[in-house]
Amino acid sequence: MALTLLTTGCADGRNTAGSAPPAGPPASATPHGYVEGAQEKAEQQSRLLLNDPRTGDTRVLDLITGERHEVSRTPGTTALTTDGRFGHLHGADGTRVLDTGAWTVDHGDHAHYYRAAIRDLGRLPGTSGGPEGAGTHVRGDAAVTAVTHADGRAGIHRRADLEAGDLGTPRPLPGTHAGAVVPYAEHLLTLTADAEGAPRAAVYDREGERVPVPDVRCEEPRGDAVTRRGAVFGCADGALLIRADDGTFTAEKIPYGTRVPEGERAADFRHRAGGDTLTAPAGERAVWVLDVTERTWTRVETGPAVAANTAGEGSPLLVLRPDGALHGYDIATGERVARTKPLLEDVPGTGPDATAPRPVLEVDRSRAYLNDPAGRRVYEIDYNDGLRVARTFDLDMEPALMVETGR
Structure with a gap:
């Protein structure tokens, strides 16, 4: 078995999860989405992040080379999520962030594929609480990472800080939120409670200002996903779809069509x-x-x-x-x-x-x-x-x- 031991924070800056990447291209040749120290590849650089909550053993399996990279142990993990590059290991003592060193920058009609060193970024500040879904939600896109805590408060991290290996200091997002704050179309989508306590569609710009969106409820929200057609939130009577159309946000329900038991x-x-x-x-x-x-x-x-x-x-x-x-x-x-x-x-x-x-x-x-x-x-x-x-x-x-x- 090919097993590579990952050591984080090496003073000499060498990539201990593989050969050191070449220096970045000159500014005139820098591809879209390039990050310092990354290699652009012709195909998607898929990797699997794996964890055993009992022992804490954690591995990154490179699906291109077949290598297994050993990373710092994380016992007690209750859930494992990702935004496509960063892995989030949720546990009772907080959420640890691991840069798996593989990502895609999708421009719609074409995409760029990158690979870089695997890095342990440590634990997100202020995170605690058991399983993802009952504790901390983490969602991200190419620009920001939104962290929503169990009390409904949310903080926004700059993606560039994470890419540089620094968790940085999050900027608070106003209000309290039901479920995850979801970055989408250069905005932040979420559900906020109205005067009666019912969650409703809400959209913020990256500066935290509210943006107009149709007034649509989502009773008993649970679950979310981002698609090319918009962001989906699970509701008691179906799903809520929030999407952007030429800078204008719409919100519509996709009902089950029949009553569905909880x-x-x-x-x-x-x-x-x-x-x-x-x-x-x-x-x-x-x-x-x-x-x-x-x-x-x-x-x-x-x-x-x-x-x-x-x-x-x-x-x-x-x-x-x-x-x-x-x-x-x-x-x-x-x-x-x-x-x-x-x-x-x-x-x-x-x-x-x-x-x-x-x-x-x-x-x-x-x-x-x-x-x-x-x-x-x-x-x-x-x-x-x-x-x-x-x-x-x-x-x-x-x-x-x-x-x-x-x-």
């Missing part, structure tokens, strides 16, 4: 970065698929679902079931179109181990990744080829938590 509402959205099709558990026996472009919900009766995701655009809905096999479903018909052999002998989060973190499915433009904690491995799945297992990455730790960066 335990079957979409609350944990998963999708391909840049995609417009979201998935979320619909209770224990089905999966919701939200087509943001068409503004439609589809409930796919999959049976018990442990994890789900999709690349959208005609790709199958991927579902890990308690049998340890990965199943593929046609979203339009609900028909199962593919199935693997059991890949996981022990599926965390089910049976007597119901409190353990459940495996996740990370999806990019051509592959899906499934973590197998008990088997100490990650599977790479070609979802366009009958769910073929393309590669298996063996590890020296249990990857109970996983996110993909470089996207």
